[in-house]
Amino acid sequence: MxxxxxxxxxxxxxxxxxxxxxxxxxxxxxxxxxxIRLHAPEPTAxxxxxxxxxGQPSSRVVLLKGVEEQGILxxxxxxxxxxxxxxHNPKACLLFFWPTLQRQxxxxxxxxxxxxxxxxxxxxxxxLASRISAxxxxxxxxxxRAALEEHCDQIExxxxxxxxxxxxxxxxxxxxxxxxxxxxxxxxxxxRFLYTRHESQWQIxxxxx
Ligand SMILES: Cc1cc2nc3c(=O)[nH]c(=O)nc-3n(C[C@H](O)[C@H](O)[C@H](O)COP(=O)(O)O)c2cc1C
Numbered sequence: 670m671x672x673x674x675x676x677x678x679x680x681x682x683x684x685x686x687x688x689x690x691x692x693x694x695x696x697x698x699x700x701x702x703x704x705i706r707l708h709a710p711e712p713t714a715x716x717x718x719x720x721x722x723x724g725q726p727s728s729r730v731v732l733l734k735g736v737e738e739q740g741i742l743x744x745x746x747x748x749x750x751x752x753x754x755x756x757h758n759p760k761a762c763l764l765f766f767w768p769t770l771q772r773q774x775x776x777x778x779x780x781x782x783x784x785x786x787x788x789x790x791x792x793x794x795x796x797l798a799s800r801i802s803a804x805x806x807x808x809x810x811x812x813x814r815a816a817l818e819e820h821c822d823q824i825e826x827x828x829x830x831x832x833x834x835x836x837x838x839x840x841x842x843x844x845x846x847x848x849x850x851x852x853x854x855x856x857x858x859x860x861r862f863l864y865t866r867h868e869s870q871w872q873i874x875x876x877x878x
Contacts, residue, residue, distance in 0.1 A: 679855065682770065691871065700770075700774060700850070704772075716763065716766075717731045729751065740778065740842035741763060741776060743841060744788070745808070745841070747782070772852055774849065804832050
């Protein structure tokens with residue numbers, strides 16, 4: 670089959686105006702909960718886009734770890750490419766796509782780092798092997814498999830079951846300025862609603878699909 674002939678129908682759900690919450694955080698949390706409850710694959714995976722100092726955008730998948738007062742939470746290595754991009758330009762974009770629910774959410778806003786205490790608490794809640802990997806992996810730097818495995822062994826030998834929280838590993842909250850909900854509908858007449866923050870109020874607009 671040629672790629673040009675590959676199409677899907679989107680007919681599972683709709684998003685009528687009366688289901689929109691005044692605060693987009695409610696609808697956001699509801700869609701994440703539904704993705705989990707309805708067994709969407711990788712329901713908390715989201716694409717994070719950042720922009721490098723030369724203007725080059727990059728996207729990669731990270732995992733949603735909380736929806737808090739301060740914003741949408743994820744964890745990473747602060748020295749990674751994304752960390753360097755965000756240090757230069759804290760504006761970022763998150764994208765969720767749940768194919769089985771025919772839903773997409775785009776979130777634009779600005780990130781800030783979590784406190785060291787919040788990052789350390791979450792770090793220590795992770796499985797031991799993940800903690801060791803976070804210490805051993807200079808994320809986004811060139812390496813070899815052998816160097817990574819050797820570094821893991823060294824860390825295990827040095828710290829046993831209590832590897833310390835590395836300072837260059839932690840969370841970011843993305844505080845949204847814009848959140849767009851997209852629900853696939855029949856005949857490509859999809860439902861799209863854009864929430865735009867004006868100080869503490871949210872304005873809602875339907876957008877043409
Ligand atoms: C399903 C999935 C989940 C991921 N979760 C994370 C995550 O929570 N944090 C993270 O730093 N990288 C995560 N990654 C790896 C990133 O996509 C990326 O490869 C890594 O963070 C390096 O990105 P960078 O070089 O652009 O900074 C995940 C990848 C996949 C496919």
